[in-house]
């Protein structure tokens with residue numbers, strides 16, 4: 001594995017130090033302020049930490065290759081190392097303005113947005129003044145297959161009229177969420193090509209006709225203040241100029257954002273797995289049963305060893321995918337990106353589960369963050385496409401090596417939601 005450039009290593013050290021000294025000690029304060037603020041609020045400590053990170057230049061690391069206003073000029077491979085650090089502390093990525101779904105949305109706006117869209121939405125997102133959501137998944141259709149999306153946008157004069165329902169719209173619970181990147185049908189002709197019927201359009205959260213039907217729960221957690229909303233759109237009108245790139249180009253945009261989001265998710269997951277492994281080691285050495293530390297009992301040494309081996313595998317596979325994105329491009333790296341999206345959340349789920357077991361009853365309680373960590377990681381086997389869809393892509397790429405399999409089919413079945 002190649003070394004980091006010295007300036008990137010120095011940057012990574014600064015990020016790690018900032019997380020340890022400024023963010024980790026504020027985790028409890030953040031949770032307390034969410035509680036006191038009625039959950040769907042902006043905890044003041046988050047804005048304080050953001051201001052500090054921004055002032056120190058620790059901001060917007062995520063757009064590969066961009067410097068200045070758009071980022072720090074890091075490659076995907078370099079950024080991956082930062083993402084791992086951020087992943088160990090749940091609130092860290094927001095502090096550096098590097099959290100989903102804003103990162104993917106900013107990437108889309110930067111690549112495909114008009115000048116007006118950039119001015120209105122990208123600038124405040126880059127500045128961390130507002131947040132955003134991505135609305136693809138719908139309650140009424142199997143959304144693993146993105147061509148099933150049924151919400152509509154119909155042109156009426158200078159406006160699109162939007163109707164439909166979306167759920168699992170992450171981030172929509174945050175009062176700072178001002179804009180949804182909304183995937184919808186613009187070509188109602190069922191005989192039109194399946195991947196040319198959908199578009200992505202910008203829908204301001206304060207538009208008339210948007211109803212929050214409920215906030216979704218993950219194993220009973222509401223994930224406030226970020227949250228995942230079930231939204232209903234009834235005759236919501238937005239200016240024609242809110243269309244991104246053009247009608248029928250929704251899948252083209254979704255393909256364009258394929259990649260970095262999955263690297264971010266997976267490296268953050270590795271960071272979380274490392275935290276679980278550390279907790280497993282600390283707990284199993286500090287508690288004694290049957291006259292020995294827990295670590296020395298039964299197969300616990302093997303469990304610890306396997307966790308280390310599997311986390312290293314997860315990290316290396318993710319770094320390899322990131323390296324390929326940097327060197328041969330997102331398209332050629334598509335199978336590797338799908339591979340990590342399957343294997344990394346599965347490995348990290350297992351590691352957290354083992355850490356829970358080694359903590360006994362405390363592992364599933366509120367005393368340790370493990371249950372919460374597990375819930376978050378388990379959702380990553382669904383969010384941004386379930387395991388099976390990504391496995392299907394990997395298998396198709398493999399089969400394609402030995403036949404004339406149509407690769408465009410693979411790509412369009414595996415659109416990015418991160």
Ligand SMILES: Cc1cc2nc3c(=O)[nH]c(=O)nc-3n(C[C@H](O)[C@H](O)[C@H](O)COP(=O)(O)OP(=O)(O)OC[C@H]3O[C@@H](n4cnc5c(N)ncnc54)[C@H](O)[C@@H]3O)c2cc1C
Nearest residue numbers: 134135136137142143144168169170379383384385386388
């Ligand atoms: C916490 C969380 C956050 C999310 N955030 C967002 C968000 O911000 N924006 C957004 O648009 N969506 C979001 N999602 C939704 C997520 O992307 C979808 O849940 C996912 O794509 C699956 O769609 P579905 O729920 O409709 O499942 P379905 O399409 O109904 O699929 C159900 C199951 O069918 C099986 N299946 C599907 N296809 C295949 C196949 N080819 N082979 C074998 N089995 C298959 C899988 O086991 C799959 O889990 C989020 C989900 C969660 C849990």
